[in-house]
Amino acid sequence: MNKIHVKTNINGDQVEFLADPRETLLDCLRDHVGLTGSKEGCGTGDCGACSCIFDGDLVSSCLVLGVEAEGKSIETIEGMAGREELHPLQKKFIEMAALQCGFCTPGILVAAKALLEKNNNPTETEVRYWLAGNLCRCTGYDKIIKAVMETAKEIRETA
Amino acid sequence: MAKDDITKSFKFIGTRPNRPDGFEKVTGRAKYGADISAVGMLHGAVLRSPYAHARIKSINFEKAAKLDGVKAIITRDDFPKDREGEPLKLLENTIAGEIAYYDGHAIAAVAATSVFTAKEALKEIEVEYEVLPHVIDVDDAMKPNAPIVRENAGDFSVPEGSSPNVASYIEFGRGDIAIGFDKADIVKSGLFKTEAAHQGYIEPHACMAQLDHNGQGEMWVCTQGHWYIRQMCSEVLGLEASKLCVTPSEIGGGFGGKTTIFIEPLALALSKKSGGRPVKIVMSRSEVLRATGPTASASMDVKIGMTKDGYLTAGCVEFRMQGGAFGGSPVSEALQCAFASYNMEAVHHIGFDVLANRPRAAAYRAPGSPMAAFAVESLIDEMCTDLNLDPIDVRLKNAVAEGSKSSYGPKFKKIGLIETLEATKEHPNYSIELGVNQGRGVAAGYWMNHGGETSVSVSLAEDGSVNVSVGTPDIGGSRASIALMTAETYGIPYDSVRVNILETGALGFNEPTHGSRATLASGKAVYEAANQTIAEMCRRVAKKWQIDPEAVYWENGYAKPAGPNAGDFSPISIKQIASEMDKTGGPIAGHHEASIRGVGHSFGVHIADVEVDPETGRVTVLRYLVAQDAGRAVHPSYVEGQFQGGAVQGIGWALNEEYVYGEDGCLQNAAFLDYRIPVASDLPNIDTIIVEVPNPDHPFGVRGVGETGIAPPLPALANAVAAATKIRLRSLPMSPTKVLKALKTGNDGC
Numbered sequence: 020m021n022k023i024h025v026k027t028n029i030n031g032d033q034v035e036f037l038a039d040p041r042e043t044l045l046d047c048l049r050d051h052v053g054l055t056g057s058k059e060g061c062g063t064g065d066c067g068a069c070s071c072i073f074d075g076d077l078v079s080s081c082l083v084l085g086v087e088a089e090g091k092s093i094e095t096i097e098g099m100a101g102r103e104e105l106h107p108l109q110k111k112f113i114e115m116a117a118l119q120c121g122f123c124t125p126g127i128l129v130a131a132k133a134l135l136e137k138n139n140n141p142t143e144t145e146v147r148y149w150l151a152g153n154l155c156r157c158t159g160y161d162k163i164i165k166a167v168m169e170t171a172k173e174i175r176e177t178a
Numbered sequence: 179m180a181k182d183d184i185t186k187s188f189k190f191i192g193t194r195p196n197r198p199d200g201f202e203k204v205t206g207r208a209k210y211g212a213d214i215s216a217v218g219m220l221h222g223a224v225l226r227s228p229y230a231h232a233r234i235k236s237i238n239f240e241k242a243a244k245l246d247g248v249k250a251i252i253t254r255d256d257f258p259k260d261r262e263g264e265p266l267k268l269l270e271n272t273i274a275g276e277i278a279y280y281d282g283h284a285i286a287a288v289a290a291t292s293v294f295t296a297k298e299a300l301k302e303i304e305v306e307y308e309v310l311p312h313v314i315d316v317d318d319a320m321k322p323n324a325p326i327v328r329e330n331a332g333d334f335s336v337p338e339g340s341s342p343n344v345a346s347y348i349e350f351g352r353g354d355i356a357i358g359f360d361k362a363d364i365v366k367s368g369l370f371k372t373e374a375a376h377q378g379y380i381e382p383h384a385c386m387a388q389l390d391h392n393g394q395g396e397m398w399v400c401t402q403g404h405w406y407i408r409q410m411c412s413e414v415l416g417l418e419a420s421k422l423c424v425t426p427s428e429i430g431g432g433f434g435g436k437t438t439i440f441i442e443p444l445a446l447a448l449s450k451k452s453g454g455r456p457v458k459i460v461m462s463r464s465e466v467l468r469a470t471g472p473t474a475s476a477s478m479d480v481k482i483g484m485t486k487d488g489y490l491t492a493g494c495v496e497f498r499m500q501g502g503a504f505g506g507s508p509v510s511e512a513l514q515c516a517f518a519s520y521n522m523e524a525v526h527h528i529g530f531d532v533l534a535n536r537p538r539a540a541a542y543r544a545p546g547s548p549m550a551a552f553a554v555e556s557l558i559d560e561m562c563t564d565l566n567l568d569p570i571d572v573r574l575k576n577a578v579a580e581g582s583k584s585s586y587g588p589k590f591k592k593i594g595l596i597e598t599l600e601a602t603k604e605h606p607n608y609s610i611e612l613g614v615n616q617g618r619g620v621a622a623g624y625w626m627n628h629g630g631e632t633s634v635s636v637s638l639a640e641d642g643s644v645n646v647s648v649g650t651p652d653i654g655g656s657r658a659s660i661a662l663m664t665a666e667t668y669g670i671p672y673d674s675v676r677v678n679i680l681e682t683g684a685l686g687f688n689e690p691t692h693g694s695r696a697t698l699a700s701g702k703a704v705y706e707a708a709n710q711t712i713a714e715m716c717r718r719v720a721k722k723w724q725i726d727p728e729a730v731y732w733e734n735g736y737a738k739p740a741g742p743n744a745g746d747f748s749p750i751s752i753k754q755i756a757s758e759m760d761k762t763g764g765p766i767a768g769h770h771e772a773s774i775r776g777v778g779h780s781f782g783v784h785i786a787d788v789e790v791d792p793e794t795g796r797v798t799v800l801r802y803l804v805a806q807d808a809g810r811a812v813h814p815s816y817v818e819g820q821f822q823g824g825a826v827q828g829i830g831w832a833l834n835e836e837y838v839y840g841e842d843g844c845l846q847n848a849a850f851l852d853y854r855i856p857v858a859s860d861l862p863n864i865d866t867i868i869v870e871v872p873n874p875d876h877p878f879g880v881r882g883v884g885e886t887g888i889a890p891p892l893p894a895l896a897n898a899v900a901a902a903t904k905i906r907l908r909s910l911p912m913s914p915t916k917v918l919k920a921l922k923t924g925n926d927g928c
Contacts, residue, residue, distance in 0.1 A: 020294070049213075058381065060430075060850075061463040063463065063851060066850055068380055097206050097207075109204040113197065113204055116819055118204070120381070121203030122210055122380045122431060123430075125206045147858040150858045150859075151857040154380055155380070156823070156827070157819070158819055159826030161863050162822070164863070165863075
C-alpha cells in the first residue's frame, strides 16, 4: 500500500514520516519516529498504555491512525520531563514507588498529567475514575493514586 | 520492628530510597520486549488454530510464499523430529504437529518485511482441518466417555480405571483420618470450583531473535528468566545452549507467565530460515489470552473436622485441576498449601492433573495456592460461622509455628503466622462497624517460597563504587533491594551501587525471577560475593600495613586495624583501595554460585470488607487489609507493592476474571474489554501490615514476599460475601450474574 507523507509536531519538534495508512499513531510513534515510550498493551483501547495528548485531548494512540497526525500537535511521555528536571508526577512516582514493572507507567503519567492540568484538586474518587482506562497489573493502583493525589497537593501549594 | 535479634540495626535496609531504574521507567526510556529493533529486521506473525481440537490434514503455503516481502514460512516440519518428554511437550505447545490441541494453538509462522505483509501471508496459508471432539471443563474431562485430549498421556502414577485425560495422580497424608473426624464435634464438606485466570501482565510477549545456520544465535526477549528461555529454545530446536546468547529486556509484568517459551523458538526458526536475518515477534493481546498462561481451573472436594471450641481435628481434600492439553496444572503445590497453615493430626490429600483442550497452564503467582485457599479457608469460615467462633481466634488456635511439622512434611523453622494473625486482629479494620448488605471476611494463605540456582558477580570500580551483576530480571524493584543489601554489606552509599541484569553468557545459570526468589536468592548470593571482595580488600590492606590479614576488619566502607594489637593505622577507604587496585594485584571482584536454600516460608492474613448490591449482584470492596510476614522488608515500599498487587490480582480472580468458553471450545473473551482485570475505580486503597519475623537462613532475614498475597483474597472475599448475604458461594468468580442468582435461589454456584 502506498505510504503517505505526514508532517506533525511531536513534543515541540517538527517531525515528518511516511505512514502506511493502516498504521496507528502508536505504530508511527514507535516505528517511524523511534519514540518507544508509548506502549501497546492491547491495541483495542482498553489498557491505556499508549496514552498520548493529541491536539490537547487525551487519547489512546492505538485508536488513532498515524495519518491523522498531519498538522497536529502530539505530546508523549518522552516530552514530559523538563530539560533539567522531571515533571512533578514523574518525581513523585519514583519517590512513592508508584511503579513496579513500569510498563503501564508512561500511559498513566500522561493521563494523570492531563487530569491535573484540568483539575489540580481532584478527589480520590475522581483520580480513580480518571485513571480507570489505564490498566496496571502490578501495583493494585494504591501507590499510583496516592502519588497523583500527593502531586496535586504539591502543585496547589506551589501555585 | 523485627521480632528477633538476627541483626541489630541497619543503615540502609528498611529505608525507602528511589529505585535505580526509576528515571528510565518514568521517562519512557526503558527498553521493553517490543522496543528493540535491528537493521534488516523482519517481522514475524503466527497462524493459530481456530478450533479447540482438530487434526491438521494439510498445510499449503504456496500462495503465501509468493507474496512480495515474505521471507520465511515455518511449520512443524522445520523443527526436530526426535524430541521426547518435556522438550517434546514444549515443542508441541510451541507449534502444533498433527493435531491442534486448543483454540489459539500455533500452526505456522511467517517472517516478512512488514507486519502487514506477514499478516496478509497468514490469510493466504491454507490449512485443512478435521475437527475433533473437545473437552473444556475439568470434571467433564474426567468422565468415562470424555473426548480424549491426547492418547496415552497418563504417567505411572495414574490409578487403573481413571479417565485417559488424567495425566498424573498424587496422594499423601498422615495420621488416621477416621479417628480425626471422630474427635470432631462438627464435620463439614463441600465442593468448590475456580475458573482459569490469566496472569494479565500488561506487556504482551515480545522477542527479537537471530539464528545462523551454524547454530549460533542471539535473542532479546521480555522474560522472567533468560536462562530458561535459552534452555527451552535449545531443547526444542536442538541447539547447543552456549551458542545461544539471550539478553533480557525490561519486563512488563510476568507473575509466572513469562517463565516459559511461546514465540521464542518460532522467531529463531524463522530467522534461520530467512538466512539469519533478525526476526521480531510481538503478540497481540488476544494471542496472549488464547495461547499463553493462564492458570488451571479447579474442582475441589474438601472435608474438615472441628471441635466446638475451634480446634481442627482432620482434613481431607481431593483436587482436580486441568492445566491444558499437556498437563502441568499446579495440583501438587495446591495440595501442599491446602492445610499448611494449621496443626492437624490427620490430613489426607488426593490430586488429579487433568488434560483439557485449553492452552498449557503456566505458573501464576503462588501456583495452586489460591485455589486451595479458596476451598479450605471458605469451609473453615463456614464452620466458624456455624459454631459462632471468631475466625482469627480459630486460626490462632490452630496456627503452625516454629517446630510444627507441616501438613506436607517439612518441619517449619521460624515462621510468622501467629504474629501475622495477631497483627490483623489488632488492626482498626477488624473492628470497624459494618452497615446493611455489608460483610467482613478473613482468610489466611501460604506459599513455600523458592531459592533456586543463582549466580552473581560483584566488582569494584576504579573509584570505589560497586557494580553488581545478577541474572534475575527486575520485575518490581529488585534492583533497589539488591542495591540496598550491597550498600549494607560494604557500608557504602546506596547510590554508589549499580545493579545490572546480565545476559546468559555473562554468569552461570540463573533460575528466573520466580518463586519469590529475586531479592532472597540474588541478595544472599550478592552478600557472599561482596564479602569475598571485602576479604580481598582486607588482604591487600594487611599487606600494605605488613600485618596479618586477620588483623584487618571491615566497617562502614573502611578497612581498619582490628584493635590495638594490630597496630596503629589510619583506616583505608574503599575509594582508596579501589584507586590502587592496579598496583596491589589487579581488579577486585567476587562471585557466588549456589542452589540457594533456606527460603523462609511465608504466611499472610487478609481482611476484606464488601458491600453486595441486592439489585445487581455487584460486590464492591469497601476496604482491604493485607498482613504478611516479610522476614525483613529490605525496601518496605516495594514489599507493600507486592502485597497490594497480589491482593488485587486475587480480588480480580475472586470477583470478575474468568476464561469463558463457547460450545465450540473457543475462548470468547480474548480481549481486555471482556477479560476484565480490576481497574482503579473498582478498588479501595489496600492497607498493609509488614510483619517481620526474620528468616534465620538469610543474612538479612529476608523471606520471599511476592506470591503469598494472591491466595487469601479468594476465600476472604467469599467469606465477606457470605457474611453480607448469608449465602455461601462455592464457585468463582463471584460475578454479578452469579451473585444475583445466588441471592434469588440460594445456589452456591457449583
